[in-house]
Amino acid sequence: MLRKIRTNQLEPGMFIHSMEGSWFDHPFWRSRFLLNDREQIEQIVSSDVERVTIDESRGKKLLLSSETVAQPRPAKASACSPKSARLQELSALARPRSYLREVAKPVFNRLSPRERAAEVRKATGTIKRSRAAVMALFEDARLGNSVKSRKLAPLVKQISRSVNVDPTIILNIARIKSKDEYTYLHSVSVCALMVNLARKMGFPEQQMHDIGMAGLLHDVGKTSIPASILSKPGKLDESEWNIIRNHPQRGHDILAASEGVSNIALEVCLRHHEKMDGTGYPGKISADNLSIFTRMSTICDVYDAITSQRSYNTPLSASEALAEMQSWSGHFDQLILRDFVDSLGILPVGTLVRLDQDELAMVIGESPSNYSAPIVRSFLSLEKDRKIVPKDIDIGRKRSRKLLAIEDPEDWGFSDWTSFSAELLSKPAAT
Template sequence: MLKRVDVEHLCPGMFVHEFCGSWMEHPFLRTRFLLNEPNDLERLRATTIRQVWIDTSKGLDIPAEVTAAEEVDSPPEETDKQLAQQAKPSSTSKELHQARAIIGQARETLKTMLHDVRLGRPPDLPAAGQLIDEMTLSIKRNPHALISLARLKTADNYSYMHSIAVGALMIGLARRMGHDDNQVRQAGLAGLLHDVGKTRVPLTVLNKPGPLDPQEWAIMKSHAQWGYEILQPLPLDESIAEACLHHHEKIDGSGYPDGLKQSEISLLARMASICDVYDAVTSDRPYKEGWQPAIALQRMAQWTPQQFDKSIFQQFVQTVGIYPLGSLVRLQSEHLAIVLDVSDNRLLTPQVRRFYCLREQRRITPGIVDLALPEANNSITGREDPADWPFKNLDELWHGFSSTHSNSQP
């Protein structure tokens, strides 16, 4: 049974089902949890929240002498219905529009948050939590749109976009690994905040266009420890600060700062390491062009025995797809094409946009081919490295086109 009770009647062992107030009014990153942390009650009483819903089937009931403000047998359907509505599956082309808006908003949130941290103020956690919820809904509607768009960066927004991209990848990976809603939120926050320690790295080092000298490199590497110091005192799950501290550890013990090996590295840190490297190598930087997603996965697979947790990496490949959006591929029909859309049940037969004929060695009028349709009579025969071809701006071939204009001609 759900009971709406005054905050002063809460006690350890009760299960909080929902706060009667908005995200902005409380510091918790979970909305449903057992009140078992000693300072949870204190933190809750310090907010403007006056009442909460408790679930007596999952935790202690109120004492007999206390009266609940309201009682219902089952959860108020409205919130769950609204959430289900907001998470209804959406096509990639449709979700790309929403994802673009979320990223625009996320950039502003990150900008303010990192500015605050630079000034020694704590990051705005409710804003970060809200952002993670928005991003999670987008990924629930379509697992590829937000992740693929967040890969596209410019020199001046790299640090914000990298945080957003790693947050999005962590959400997608945690969902793929079967984590519950609360764990997905922790993973998203760990991704969003993993490089928060870079706010203490001098800009001359952070933005240096050339290679770092040993002293600068030592400063740069301190960002993991600095991030931990910033996050550890905050009312966040300890695993988030821990992931920040160890996201540069490698599975063979050759990483930093502690040279941890295998399962000595926490699960969230092992996940963050993969998401961080994937986004870094697939992003364009002033000094190097990013690798195409499929090429990045291929190379990361070769590094896996030394660097990454093998089983998490396999789940990661499933998350972004064997041929992620934007991959350059060669078709059986002797065309080059860009991957436009993928889904779980058609990882090897995505929708692609072909634009170049290899036999005639010339560009052709771009056309969409749905490789899952039998009448397409076509398939992917291999990945291609764009570095081997003179094409510019390949990314423009996938993120502005609608899959509704599909035709299946081979």
């Protein structure tokens, strides 16, 4: 039975089920444990916590005053002998059975500096040619001509090759977009992200072409939106929004009137702004009628939009964007989003990780020295069994600490990880 009591009623042998206030208000890193001695009680009493909940089925009960008089206080009771108390505490600790998944090896860092420099040159050329080809195709569409997507086929192949070598290179280059070239480079990025995700999901190589092409063509309907609306800095009015909302249908019409466009590209073009909960546009189509390709495209489309460096906005970093997208309910297919996160090899902000020296830490950003390594904030020493002063550690730096595994917060008793991580982010930390 759970009972809420004042901290001055605590006694050794009671089992703490939870403490009032935030994790940061009390001295212990776990909030469920058996009280072994007076020292622990003094620590709680002298903290900001005023009330705690005890679990009377797992430890000593609160003796009401009449009972206290009627019953002699148990001598150092067997149930609370140091040995059994320690055993109970150990079982209450219930360390995770196994880590959720090993931290992916940084597969994107297998290139030597020389190979990397050569790949950067190649990817830059691929992006330049792709941007020009997409611009020409969009211009055809603007003039009311059918589009010749076949001309883009060699570029899809080159983008796919670059993604296969190291997706971070081409994605980083395409991330910086001027206002004028935004839509074209966005199309190249979505193509690269779609191919990268499709590989992670295990699609056969023969399908890569159609999937990548769908990414390149998905926003062709934007040619119907006047530049004054597309680049309007202020808020759009309802009629302007209606024009924006029509671009998937307009794009679909253009592609349907063109030769050699796959069904995947047609569908992605029409549905890439739909959401799983049916609140997207233009069709308000919900999960049951959204194909796997559409679900992939909505993720890649939003990710590129919110991470793109445009002249007038501050983009989210990759790890911030992934955390943000994971927090939106009803928008994305969560399983595909998880594959997407894995395909980028980036840990979202807020991920709980375990470091060497037996410490728990939380991802707070990306390393400036290594795109696929995080910066983490350590806050708990498992070895010393206590909280530690938060410290920021750049895992990407040479001879830095090692990241051993991704952990599930629930396995460590953090039932409200969202609030906890927000609070930890707001704390000052040493570097």
